Amino acid sequence: MLSVEALKIRYGEVEAVRRVDLAVDSGEIIALVGANGAGKSSTLGAIAGLVPAVSGKVVFDGVDITGLAPEAIARKGVSLVPEGRRIFAGLTVADNLRLGGAMHLPATEARAREEEMLELFPILRRYHRVKGGNLSGGEQQMLAIARALMGKPRMVLLDEPSLGLAPQLIDTVFDLIAELRRNGLTILLVEQNVALALEIADRAIVLANGEVVLSGTAKELATSDLVRQAYLGA
Amino acid sequence: MIAQQIINAVSLGGVYALLALGLAIVFSIVGLINFAHGELMTLSGYALLAALVFGLPFPAAVLVAVSCGALAAVAMERVAFRPMRGASVTSLLLTSFAVSSLLKVVFQNGISARPQAVAMPSWMTGAFSFGDFTIGVGPSISIVVSALALIALELFLRRTVTGTAMRAAAEDFNVVRLMGIPASRIIATAFLLSGLLAGLAAMLWVAQRASVDPLMGFTPVLKAFIAAVVGGLGSLPGAVAGGFLLGIIEVLLQATLPAAVAPYRDAIVLSGVIAVLLVRPQGLIPAVRVQRS
Amino acid sequence: MPKLYRLHRAALYAAVFGTTVAVVSTASAEEIIIGAATAQTGGLAPYDQPALAGLRMALDELNAKGGLAGKYTVKLIIKDTRSDTAQTATVAQELIDAGAKIMITPCDADPSISAGQLTQPLGIPTLTLCGSAPVLTAAVGDVMFGTYPADNVQATAVADFAVAEGKKKVFLLTSPDSTYTANLPEYFGKVFEKKGGAVVGRGTFTMGQPDFSAEITNIKSLADQPDLIMTAAYEPDFPAFIQQLRGAGVTIPVYGADAIGTPTIKGLGKLVDGVVYTAAGYAEPGSKLEAFNAAFAKYAGHAPESTYEVNGYEIGLILDQAVKTAGSDDPKAIRDAIAGLKDFDGITGKITYAGTDRMPLRPVALMRYEGGEGKHIQTMIPDAADVPAP
Ligand SMILES: Nc1ncnc2c1ncn2[C@@H]1O[C@H](COP(=O)(O)OP(=O)(O)OP(=O)(O)O)[C@@H](O)[C@H]1O
Numbered sequence A: 001m002l003s004v005e006a007l008k009i010r011y012g013e014v015e016a017v018r019r020v021d022l023a024v025d026s027g028e029i030i031a032l033v034g035a036n037g038a039g040k041s042s043t044l045g046a047i048a049g050l051v052p053a054v055s056g057k058v059v060f061d062g063v064d065i066t067g068l069a070p071e072a073i074a075r076k077g078v079s080l081v082p083e084g085r086r087i088f089a090g091l092t093v094a095d096n097l098r099l100g101g102a103m104h105l106p107a108t109e110a111r112a113r114e115e116e117m118l119e120l121f122p123i124l125r126r127y128h129r130v131k132g133g134n135l136s137g138g139e140q141q142m143l144a145i146a147r148a149l150m151g152k153p154r155m156v157l158l159d160e161p162s163l164g165l166a167p168q169l170i171d172t173v174f175d176l177i178a179e180l181r182r183n184g185l186t187i188l189l190v191e192q193n194v195a196l197a198l199e200i201a202d203r204a205i206v207l208a209n210g211e212v213v214l215s216g217t218a219k220e221l222a223t224s225d226l227v228r229q230a231y232l233g234a
Numbered sequence B: 001m002i003a004q005q006i007i008n009a010v011s012l013g014g015v016y017a018l019l020a021l022g023l024a025i026v027f028s029i030v031g032l033i034n035f036a037h038g039e040l041m042t043l044s045g046y047a048l049l050a051a052l053v054f055g056l057p058f059p060a061a062v063l064v065a066v067s068c069g070a071l072a073a074v075a076m077e078r079v080a081f082r083p084m085r086g087a088s089v090t091s092l093l094l095t096s097f098a099v100s101s102l103l104k105v106v107f108q109n110g111i112s113a114r115p116q117a118v119a120m121p122s123w124m125t126g127a128f129s130f131g132d133f134t135i136g137v138g139p140s141i142s143i144v145v146s147a148l149a150l151i152a153l154e155l156f157l158r159r160t161v162t163g164t165a166m167r168a169a170a171e172d173f174n175v176v177r178l179m180g181i182p183a184s185r186i187i188a189t190a191f192l193l194s195g196l197l198a199g200l201a202a203m204l205w206v207a208q209r210a211s212v213d214p215l216m217g218f219t220p221v222l223k224a225f226i227a228a229v230v231g232g233l234g235s236l237p238g239a240v241a242g243g244f245l246l247g248i249i250e251v252l253l254q255a256t257l258p259a260a261v262a263p264y265r266d267a268i269v270l271s272g273v274i275a276v277l278l279v280r281p282q283g284l285i286p287a288v289r290v291q292r293s
Numbered sequence C: 001m002p003k004l005y006r007l008h009r010a011a012l013y014a015a016v017f018g019t020t021v022a023v024v025s026t027a028s029a030e031e032i033i034i035g036a037a038t039a040q041t042g043g044l045a046p047y048d049q050p051a052l053a054g055l056r057m058a059l060d061e062l063n064a065k066g067g068l069a070g071k072y073t074v075k076l077i078i079k080d081t082r083s084d085t086a087q088t089a090t091v092a093q094e095l096i097d098a099g100a101k102i103m104i105t106p107c108d109a110d111p112s113i114s115a116g117q118l119t120q121p122l123g124i125p126t127l128t129l130c131g132s133a134p135v136l137t138a139a140v141g142d143v144m145f146g147t148y149p150a151d152n153v154q155a156t157a158v159a160d161f162a163v164a165e166g167k168k169k170v171f172l173l174t175s176p177d178s179t180y181t182a183n184l185p186e187y188f189g190k191v192f193e194k195k196g197g198a199v200v201g202r203g204t205f206t207m208g209q210p211d212f213s214a215e216i217t218n219i220k221s222l223a224d225q226p227d228l229i230m231t232a233a234y235e236p237d238f239p240a241f242i243q244q245l246r247g248a249g250v251t252i253p254v255y256g257a258d259a260i261g262t263p264t265i266k267g268l269g270k271l272v273d274g275v276v277y278t279a280a281g282y283a284e285p286g287s288k289l290e291a292f293n294a295a296f297a298k299y300a301g302h303a304p305e306s307t308y309e310v311n312g313y314e315i316g317l318i319l320d321q322a323v324k325t326a327g328s329d330d331p332k333a334i335r336d337a338i339a340g341l342k343d344f345d346g347i348t349g350k351i352t353y354a355g356t357d358r359m360p361l362r363p364v365a366l367m368r369y370e371g372g373e374g375k376h377i378q379t380m381i382p383d384a385a386d387v388p389a390p
């Protein structure tokens, strides 16, 4: 469904991503893991069109989307939940959700979709008229995910959904991700919490210094020495 | 007397608020202080004059003039600022200065350096009286129009998707784009709104001054800038608050300062502004912002 | 069309780059350079431009007859002051360096003084186009000449008329931003009080000020209501003031002086009905001024906007006469000749410098707007004893 070939990203002199190749099949969860600064967020940003690639190619559903504007990529059905949630703090939960669907669905469908999201995230119903900025970190994460799902994307890119959340909330978020996949959503998941990521993912890719150092099924990686030593603390 | 001066202050503050909002809307989205905002007003003023000369009835002429301001703002973005997208704040600022000076020269040489009289309809002179209290038609129009414009803008920003997207874009432009909302639409709408506000403010300005001249935009854009900074750059409620505060201070000083210190009025106003900024460096109502395009 | 287009472009370049537009440049053995440091852009341009057009017409005509005194071909060099006092000094210096033997300065005291401070030590006669502040000549020295009826003379004429009309109480609106706006109403007040009237209030404004509401409220709440408001505000302040005054329901008459005798103010139509102002003359049928107006319309392609054109034209005639009297192009001799001018037959009437402080004695026409037209009331030379000291 999505393939990234020989992606290279540079910020000024800093080469953030040297070469990343990856492929995500429909209905899969792929985990992208690696240390801080490995280039995970940059890779997601390049796929979503926020970060320009120096070279390489991003193909979604057989269409080359490299270099397209973020809004164009979003409308092709790829939705990024950015690192740090970045919900609109000054807007109500309702408005945050509405914007998520505004460009993808006609008004009536958008309302129905909002209802579905409120079913899926009951906490958001409770705070429907509350400003995003007043929600707790976990609630904001729910909102960010719900907002990204509003437009019925075919693929979501999740950038560290567990960041800053209490363990119990992390479980809730991961249960939710599992449920989304069961409903047929394709997911590219960036996670620091490698153990959790490997538990939920079908396959995983390990990035270090902007390069893919290891890839394989989640099970293979969970038992690989490199991953166990570097990321699982074993 | 005091009630009169309050009305004067509200009336002037309303116009300043519209002007400051026009600057703030664009600033909140693209981080540009558009110093050519004043020339949008001038353009609307000339459009009003032209429409009246062509014999359009007054309301139609006002409609034409305000639309001209709005369209000119969009065109300005297309021609001057879009090619600069992503450029530094300084280059944007310099571009807006360049556009402003260029338009002034075009007005001066293409039309006339001399102010052109705009004869306002006679119903705009006179006053309503309630008992022994009178309120002029002029200030009344200013107050009503500014109030309606502020309410309409508020409704637009709260109730429509584009309006909501604009508020969101002021906080985090890139994430708005991640929602599939085109950047160019947001930016064009910001300029359109600022042009509409400039056009409306120009109508009130011209109605109070009865003439348009090439340099007419200078004072209002300066006031708008001061009001927007005092209110908190990029914050829309701040711009409104700053506009009213500036109007109130100016009328208050004009009404009470003895003639001997009157020449220092502007200096006193600016000192007041600096004092506000010392206490509240981010302005009265600071903008919430994550990042901009 | 293409020609027109080029003309506009030239004007645009001139405005953008401040380039020199040399009008007359026929080289000849006896050439005299006149420097014109005048505003082509900015707030003074609406005054300087018509006055300069009149001067150019005179110089063109004189050059066709051999130049000043029939022998000194005039080369007029015009530089834009952008209505800025400091810029005026800069371009005046450039004109001096270019060899100007006579200097023409803008329609306002402050830039004229700044140019005069450069010409005074060199003895170059300097004439303001229509600057009318009587303090102007003393502030510079013996090279500086006014040409237009002085502010105190104009104010006396208006005050005489107001008193004759039976006006008793006046409110004076001044602006400290220019000598003209600051002093003219005060001269009026002095004459008015001397002749039995009273000044019941004073207000000030800043030039370019958007809002007059506070001042107007002050006027409305005066216990002793004036029956007249006197101001020297001009455009764009005058239209703003009167629009807001009438918009607040105040119907007290407003009088001003020469600076509101412009098409802009006339264009205000009913709003300015009853406003009294002054001019350097009035074109009565059969008068020289009427003939001048017709000739100017032919020369410029449009009728004169005001009496600034004829005033500019008369500057040309004065210079011609002065060079004749001097018998040379020596700046000092020309200066002395201007200062000695007596009962010189101008277009608007007799002009005298002899015995004055280099502000001319000349007639003042009183005018009133009615139905979008400037109507002549009377032309007079106020009694010198009534004119307040500068
Ligand atoms: N906008 C930017 N300008 C300059 N350098 C950047 C920028 N964004 C990221 N970088 C650099 O690029 C490299 C990769 O950053 P990136 O955010 O992609 O890493 P990451 O794998 O997501 O890290 P983390 O786990 O900390 O989120 C880092 O060295 C980072 O400092």
Ligand SMILES: [Mg+2]
Residues within 6 Å of the ligand: A040, A041, A042, A083
């Ligand atoms: Mg990251």
